[in-house]
Amino acid sequence: MGQLFSSTPKDEDHGDLESSFTEYFKNYKEESKIISKETVRLIELHLKKGNIQGANSAISDALKNIDTVPINVAVTGESGAGKSSFINALRGVKDEEEDAAETGVTETTMAITPYKHPKIKTLTLWDLPGIGTMKFPPKDYLEKVEFKKYDFFVIVSTTRFTKYEVDLAKAIRLMKKNYYFVRTKVDSDLENEKKCKPRTFDREKTLNQIRSSYLHILRDNGISEPQVFLISNHDSSDYDFPVLVDSLFKELPAQKRHNFMLSVPNITEAAIQRKYDSAKQFVWLEAMKDGVLSTVPIVGILKDSDVEKLEASLSHYRVLFGVDDESLEFMAKDAQVPVEQLKKNLKSPYLLQTKNEETLGGKLLKYLEKFASANGGLLATGLYFRKSFYLQFHFLDIVTEDAKVLLREAYSKI
Ligand code: GDP
Ligand code: MG
Numbered sequence: 001m002g003q004l005f006s007s008t009p010k011d012e013d014h015g016d017l018e019s020s021f022t023e024y025f026k027n028y029k030e031e032s033k034i035i036s037k038e039t040v041r042l043i044e045l046h047l048k049k050g051n052i053q054g055a056n057s058a059i060s061d062a063l064k065n066i067d068t069v070p071i072n073v074a075v076t077g078e079s080g081a082g083k084s085s086f087i088n089a090l091r092g093v094k095d096e097e098e099d100a101a102e103t104g105v106t107e108t109t110m111a112i113t114p115y116k117h118p119k120i121k122t123l124t125l126w127d128l129p130g131i132g133t134m135k136f137p138p139k140d141y142l143e144k145v146e147f148k149k150y151d152f153f154v155i156v157s158t159t160r161f162t163k164y165e166v167d168l169a170k171a172i173r174l175m176k177k178n179y180y181f182v183r184t185k186v187d188s189d190l191e192n193e194k195k196c197k198p199r200t201f202d203r204e205k206t207l208n209q210i211r212s213s214y215l216h217i218l219r220d221n222g223i224s225e226p227q228v229f230l231i232s233n234h235d236s237s238d239y240d241f242p243v244l245v246d247s248l249f250k251e252l253p254a255q256k257r258h259n260f261m262l263s264v265p266n267i268t269e270a271a272i273q274r275k276y277d278s279a280k281q282f283v284w285l286e287a288m289k290d291g292v293l294s295t296v297p298i299v300g301i302l303k304d305s306d307v308e309k310l311e312a313s314l315s316h317y318r319v320l321f322g323v324d325d326e327s328l329e330f331m332a333k334d335a336q337v338p339v340e341q342l343k344k345n346l347k348s349p350y351l352l353q354t355k356n357e358e359t360l361g362g363k364l365l366k367y368l369e370k371f372a373s374a375n376g377g378l379l380a381t382g383l384y385f386r387k388s389f390y391l392q393f394h395f396l397d398i399v400t401e402d403a404k405v406l407l408r409e410a411y412s413k414i
Contacts, residue, residue, distance in 0.1 A: 017055075018047035024284060031250040032274070034258040034281045035062045059289040066258050066282065071123045072149050076168070077156030078130035079106050082184035085233035086156055087125045089241070091117050092265030092322075101127060110134060112145060119319060120263040126150065131164045138164075138171035151252060152178040158185045160214070166221045178251055180229060183214060186239055187232035207239070237267045245271060258282055262320050266403050275321065276400040283396065287389035302361045306388045310364060311352060314395045318348055321403040325349070331406070345409070346402040351395070367394055 025033060025040055033040070039062050046054035073090075075083045084101035093100045101115055110129045117123040131141050147153075153172050155165050161181060172179040189210060194201045207230055218226035229240040229247075236242075245264055252260055258278040266272050302310075318324040323346060332339040343349050354360055368387055371394040 017052075018044055021047055021288065025281075028277065028281065032257070032277055033254050034066060034278050035285070036254040039254075056289055059285050062255065063282070063285055063289065065255050068122065069255055069259075071120075071151055071252070071256050071260055071263075073123070073125045074128055074145065074147075074150040074153045075125060075156060076128040076130060076145075076153060077165075078132050081130070081156045081158050082233050083127050083156050086154065086182065086184065086231075087115050087127060089233045089236045090125060090245075090264070091115065093118065117263045120259050122259055123263045131168050132162055138168045141168065142171055142175060147172070147175055147177065150177065151256065152180065152248065154180050154182050156182045156184055158183065160217055163221070166218065166223060169223065180244060180247065181214070181218070181227065182229045182231055182244065183210070184231055184233055186210065186230040187234060236265065242268045242271060246274075249274065266322050266407050269404055269407060272321070272400060272403045272407065275403075276396060279317070279320070279396055280393065283389060283392045287385040287392075290386055290389070302364055302387060304361075307361050307364065310388055310391055310395070311360075313392055314348065314352060314399070317395055317399040321399045323348055323399055323402040323406060331410075335410070342406065342409070345405050347398050348395075348402045351398060364391055367391060 021040075022044055025035075030037070039058065043055050043058045043062075046052075046058060075087055077083050084103040084105075085095065087101045088095055088097075088103070095103050099115075099118065101113070110133070112129070113127040115125045115127065117125070126145075128145050131138065134141055134144070136144060153169075155161065155169060157165065161169075165181075169179045169181070186207065190203060190206055193206045210230060211228060214228040215226050218228065229244040231239050231241040231244060245267065249257055249261055249264075258281070261271075261274050261278045264271050264275070266275075315324065319327075328342050328346075328349070329339050332342050335342075352360060352363070354363055365387075368390055371390055375390075375393075
């Protein structure tokens with residue numbers, strides 16, 4: 001192991017770097033990558049020519065772009081359709097929380113209200129007035145709401161979509177933006193159906209009936225490949241909510257996927273896994289950027305500044321994956337169990353606790369060794385990352401597992 005960590009890249013390693021880079025991104029489907037094909041190609045080109053400086057700056061630019069590019073989501077629909085509830089569900093904010101979008105209120109103004117995501121500062125959800133209320137032709141409506149700034153539109157309804165909304169969708173497409181038809185409150189539909197037909201009630205059948213009636217109407221109104229997502233804002237893990245989130249993720253430009261995915265609450269294991277995949281690519285790029293220019297020998301102990309940075313990155317991951325102390329307290333209160341009970345099956349809260357004589361640096365080195373022996377493949381790629389990056393991968397693994405454990409526990413209680 002010593003050798004793997006102690007060398008710095010030599011000139012003849014550039015070919016290796018290029019193939020390692022190419023190989024790494026082959027692990028991810030095009031739709032899951034957090035950098036675009038063009039960026040991947042550009043970096044490969046630099047590496048092929050041995051232009052480490054160029055590769056480094058292309059990776060830097062890509063990372064900076066991922067960190068700073070704004071993501072704006074437009075949510076439109078008539079009053080009562082469930083816009084505010086949908087925005088809260090996407091932000092992972094409970095309706096009663098302080099900065100929640102107020103639900104159940106009839107709007108008296110035509111105001112456009114932005115809601116910033118509590119964890120991802122670059123993501124804003126915009127609550128737009130319904131087009132039916134505004135009585136504007138679609139083009140004027142889109143001008144009024146400044147359509148250019150949105151990445152996509154979510155058109156929310158709890159009844160059938162009106163002609164206004166269908167025309168709006170067509171206009172959005174003409175402007176080369178994506179839209180998604182979302183039908184809220186399907187939980188209520190199912191409940192009603194169950195009450196009316198207690199003996200013959202069939203959940204899937206009812207959902208399919210609702211879906212096909214919508215697709216029918218949309219097709220009749222000239223939408224050629226209609227899609228409608230049936231959701232409940234009160235249960236974002238169920239119905240089409242997770243499928244909707246997945247579509248939004250895949251259809252975003254690559255550089256926006258990372259932050260969008262990190263913003264999504266832990267609704268399903270698949271969503272947690274996507275978060276993990278995004279975060280891992282990000283750290284990998286950081287490591288690559290740092291590593292390929294690294295001239296410092298990577299032997300010996302971890303520097304204090306590295307240890308501090310690692311502590312900070314673990315807390316950051318815990319927040320992003322919803323397993324930080326505050327989130328755990330919150331969850332415990334919701335589930336009416338002591339927080340210790342939630343914590344006892346988790347690893348991340350205790351990861352950096354030291355006992356007796358042990359130093360944090362020493363503990364981290366032990367993790368590093370364990371991680372290295374468990375991930376032979378990663379270390380065999382011919383890359384020389386700094387130690388701290390392997391530990392960041394380790395933290396990501398632990399935090400992701402914790403998030404999955406919590407999700408499973410939440411389900412086992414229902
Ligand atoms: P807005 O006017 O479009 O912002 O709609 P709100 O989000 O304020 O929702 C109006 C009402 O519908 C509120 O009482 C919500 O709690 C309720 N509501 C919203 N979405 C759902 C849903 O998916 N299922 C159920 N059962 N109720 C919902
Ligand atoms: Mg509202």
